Amino acid sequence: MKKMIAIVMVIVIISQxxxxxxxxxxxxxxxxSCVLMESSTGMVLYENNQNEKLSPASITKIMxxxxxxxxIHSGKIKLTDVATTSAxxxxxxxSQVFLEEGETQTVETLIKCIIIASGNDASVxxxxxxxxxxxxxxxxxxxxxxxxxxxxxxxxxxxxxxxxDDHYTTAKDVALMSRELIxxxxxxxxxxxxxxxxxxxxxKAGEKEFVLSNxxxxxxxxxxxxxxxxxxxxxxxxxxxxxxxxxxxxxxxVVMAAPDYKIRFKESEKLINYGFSNCKxxxxxxxxxxxxxxxxxxxxxxxxxxxxxxxxxxKGRDLSKVTKKxxxxxxxxxxxxxxxxxxxxxxxxxxxxxGKSDIVSVTNVEKADYFHTIKSFGLRLLQLQxx
Numbered sequence: 275m276k277k278m279i280a281i282v283m284v285i286v287i288i289s290q291x292x293x294x295x296x297x298x299x300x301x302x303x304x305x306x307s308c309v310l311m312e313s314s315t316g317m318v319l320y321e322n323n324q325n326e327k328l329s330p331a332s333i334t335k336i337m338x339x340x341x342x343x344x345x346i347h348s349g350k351i352k353l354t355d356v357a358t359t360s361a362x363x364x365x366x367x368x369s370q371v372f373l374e375e376g377e378t379q380t381v382e383t384l385i386k387c388i389i390i391a392s393g394n395d396a397s398v399x400x401x402x403x404x405x406x407x408x409x410x411x412x413x414x415x416x417x418x419x420x421x422x423x424x425x426x427x428x429x430x431x432x433x434x435x436x437x438x439d440d441h442y443t444t445a446k447d448v449a450l451m452s453r454e455l456i457x458x459x460x461x462x463x464x465x466x467x468x469x470x471x472x473x474x475x476x477x478k479a480g481e482k483e484f485v486l487s488n489x490x491x492x493x494x495x496x497x498x499x500x501x502x503x504x505x506x507x508x509x510x511x512x513x514x515x516x517x518x519x520x521x522x523x524x525x526x527x528v529v530m531a532a533p534d535y536k537i538r539f540k541e542s543e544k545l546i547n548y549g550f551s552n553c554k555x556x557x558x559x560x561x562x563x564x565x566x567x568x569x570x571x572x573x574x575x576x577x578x579x580x581x582x583x584x585x586x587x588x589k590g591r592d593l594s595k596v597t598k599k600x601x602x603x604x605x606x607x608x609x610x611x612x613x614x615x616x617x618x619x620x621x622x623x624x625x626x627x628x629g630k631s632d633i634v635s636v637t638n639v640e641k642a643d644y645f646h647t648i649k650s651f652g653l654r655l656l657q658l659q660x661x
Contacts, residue, residue, distance in 0.1 A: 466501025
């Protein structure tokens with residue numbers, strides 16, 4: 275009888291434990307929408323109304339930052355380049371760093387103004403620098419959003435100051451653009467982790483120090499938080515996209531339309547803790563790198579490589595048991611295109627496949643022309659003669 279009672283109690287206790295990915299009422303989420311995403315894979319670990327279209331306020335600036343770093347990495351601008359504040363940029367209301375018309379600041383300083391202090395004026399200065407006008411920049415924002423699969427997003431400004439119904443996104447889409455920023459441009463953490471820093475306004479009236487104070491209060495209360503962006507307006511209420519990392523697991527927690535600023539941080543932290551408790555990540559950063567032969571090409575060999583492979587486990591399995599097998603062609607025929615698939619790595623856990631990673635060519639190899647063929651043939655003859 276005692277054994278039966280014990281079994282029944284165990285069953286009852288287990289039934290009360292929320293399964294991974296259950297509905298949001300299990301976590302008592304009061305915000306209108308939220309999503310928790312593992313950053314390396316983009317896997318959604320938890321969500322509530324993740325596709326509901328809402329006003330994003332200043333978390334709009336995540337896409338602004340994506341485009342800024344796109345421009346830096348493409349060579350269009352440099353961190354040391356100087357941008358000039360227009361009358362229009364100065365006129366921005368809301369959160370700002372009080373740039374004066376004609377004032378110049380470096381791109382790096384303006385990035386700090388955007389990510390730390392959420393400067394609307396700084397965002398417009400950068401938009402005008404990169405695209406010529408905010409309108410042209412916003413067009414690029416929408417194009418970039420489409421390329422990321424952000425199908426429920428439309429921007430009409432670069433800072434989220436507007437209350438227009440035509441400016442909207444979703445928690446899922448915010449997570450997607452946050453992931454793009456941190457995965458493609460991890461140097462953003464150099465700026466998003468700054469708690470407080472001073473900049474210098476240099477105007478006709480002279481020089482004046484201005485203190486940038488980070489709007490993400492979780493940086494002070496949670497050791498695992500690395501940024502990313504807050505936002506609030508009367509229409510959007512309180513929003514935040516938070517990035518946190520612990521034991522090799524990096525998470526993105528997006529909270530939208532929280533009833534007050536404390537709840538957005540509380541629920542963001544609740545999501546992060548839930549993710550850390552329920553998932554582990556296997557990552558193969560090394561992959562596979564070597565050279566393979568190229569036939570009938572201007573080069574005899576081509577470098578091949580794989581991208582980083584990640585796998586998220588939510589069942590408490592031992593990821594040290596992951597194994598992998600390499601399947602790759604011994605040679606490839608020219609012409610070879612960059613990123614052309616030449617094989618793959620398959621990963622296994624407990625003898626079951628958990629995913630694949632393509633092995634691709636690192637560079638192009640053109641097909642050999644007549645002159646190159648004759649030259650190669652002559653070199654081979656010389657090698658045979660003197661060998």
